[in-house]
Amino acid sequence: MVQPGKHDEDGVPMVNSGDVLADAQGHDISFKVARSIHEKFKRSTLKGGEILLTLVGANFGKVSIAPSDYEGFNCSRAVGVIPVTSDSEYIRIALQSQLVRYYLDTWVNTTAQPTFNLSDVANLPIAWAGKEIRNAIVNHIGSISKKITINTQLNQTLEAMAQAIFKSWFVDFDPVKAKMNGEQPQGMDEATASLFPDKLVESELGLIPEGWNIASIKDFGDVICGKTPSKTNANFYGGNVPFIKIPDTHGKIFITETSDTLTQAGDESQPKKRIPENSICVSCIATVGQVFITTKPSHTNQQINSVVPKDQNSLYYLLFYFKGLNKHFHDLASGGSATLNMNTSTFSKVVLVRPTPDVLEAFHNAISGLMEKMLSNQLENATLSELRDTLLPKLLSGEVEL
Template identity: 65%
Template sequence: MRSKIPHHWKWLPFESLLSEPLRNGIYKKKEFHGRGTPIINMGELFGYPRFDGSCELKRVELTEKELDKNQLVCGDLIFARRSLTAEGAGKCSIIRKLSEPTGFESSIIRARLDQTKADPEYFYYLFNSPFGKWLLGTILRQVAVSGITGSDLAKLEVPVPPLNEQSLIAKQAISIDDKVAINTSINQSLEQMAQAIFKSWFVDFDPVKAKMNGEQPEGMDTVTASLFPEKLVESELGLIPDGWNIESIKDFGNVICGKTPSKKNADFYGGDVPFIKIPDTHGKVFITETSDTLTKAGDESQPKKRIPENSICVSCIATVGQVFITTKPSHTNQQINSVVPYDQNSLYYLLFKFKGLNKHFHDLASGGSATLNMNTSTFSKVALVRPTADVLEAFHKTVGGLMEKMLANQLENTTLSELRDTLLPKLLSGEIELGTSEELVEAI
């Protein structure tokens, strides 16, 4: 690895770049929680890698001395000191903005760089690149949980360009992440728009109620309005539009519980078939990439578990209620139940219906067990309102453009993320030069 850095860069111990020693966060007993100083926990470290103060933080009562020792400032890097998974250990985030004095908890290591030597943004991107994760993996310790220690991190030798080059590299990576953030924000707005239409049609029954009052449904053309009945009737799920039915999830499509192909067979993994696990699904409506893939042999080892493009999936064990749509023929692990719709016009209806059933799914998965588990049989029997086929078709067409734009933005984000993740390794290896990489990013 060391031979693959430009000749004018240096390998230096991480501690030589710090303005003060690495520090673990503070632990406080439960009686001190719920008031006082906002504190960053592991959830924020993983959920907000470029922390900008936009989320609500838990609070802990800290003395002035404790806050002085455990306060974060803009530019600080924070690392996950331990994690249940090897992938999570050493996860690095950067503090970009804080609205008030903020501390950090004991599972986190704080690194405060000497900014006359080191640009924090460069090192944030270094530690989040495949090369940086490999570096952190060299100090990973695995006992009961995976983790890194401050002493090992301090001694870790890292590639250090001149300060001006650090800033140029960081600037390019930031420009990519900013484009990703814009796309993500647009997708959130698009999803909210589709969700609002779903709620109006299928939760509040606004078109039906308008017609009951002799009014034209607001914002709806006469052809679409004609598809809705003029009264509500009683059902086992409460009032529903006349002519609509109550059916089980299994009546909407073939329900398939995933399965993990044998890990003992190396020939099953590393191909082109997505193998979806719950960590691949967080914050996504469409699954466009996965951390694990199957080969043709892995795919064919369990043909009954294969799900096609435009299947709708729900996580049902441990993390319950993640809902997403496949974009390629795929497999999932056993924590996910998938519905292969008999009618593709029900796809987006089921997506938003399942999202609205999150609490119900959690209740079904509780069952007195420490681990949430909604088995396939229970999931399959959940009762849903089935609108008429023409209403489902109209909804699918109405929100289809929004959903297609969301998918396009998500695919673009995948491309941008791949560019960002390969930028530093290509610079390290000399495959591209700094000037060339600037032109590459500008061309996006």
């Protein structure tokens, strides 16, 4: 799809390169194109089971298999679609080999940004062994991939549990409504229930619990718009400081690894753009509404705004609040131009409901265990991915015998 246009909430989901990187499921695809545009580019409509290959950007050459719930979705021009009828898992694995990487890097056009021509995909050579060996490679690599998938699915469950608590407390106001009816809030101890009032009052955002107030994002913490250090200075890149871009964030709540890093010199070249561990970040240009948390001092590019909370007890509250504002963020970013852009000033002034500090602390404590387990699973997946990527070329070359 060459020109997807603006996000259309009633349109057709469009798979982009970030979704391929994240092995995203159908419900994770947030960007939708108008059905009239989809009709013009029906050739790239998915059925499920196709191999998807990223063609554009720093992360070109990443591979995934379209899950069955992608049926009817379309793809951006940054994603190549490879229809296959058999051996899809082996082909996916082989496309991640060093041999294929060599040809990707050799044939890529780097005039503007890395771009691999779709017409060259059919000419990529892959190692092709006998059926028995192909199956053995799939089984070995598949066992690692299966564990990664299990961890990812577990994290989705944990996130849903945390989201349910957030919705009960801060969207539906269940504890307040229970107390208004003279009842004990369900599943809540007396000490926590005592933190909630028994009355709702009017506000500019509608009814909210008495004693809570309305505040802008900038009232919760310092808002920092990222910046890219000069690419002409090679000494700025290749160190230990994460440099976060939108493709690093898809399908993740915590950022534990990035494709690009900064050196100490790169970090110190823009000290006012440095954000600490446990900052909460939102993508605000092009792919709008990705929300994630840093796990170490980091930098982001200019497509991302970050909030450094004044009170760490508001961290998870802001995370789930921002996730619920996805449509609002998209509306603010529309502004008449083809590319979505929510500037830092607009983002900073978005108003939120602000609970009392003791309620924020109770919520933070209530879901901290869930969030810590999610981070642990993400870190394990990073280790497993590294193992898989190390083992794969040895299996394909025969260096490691099956």
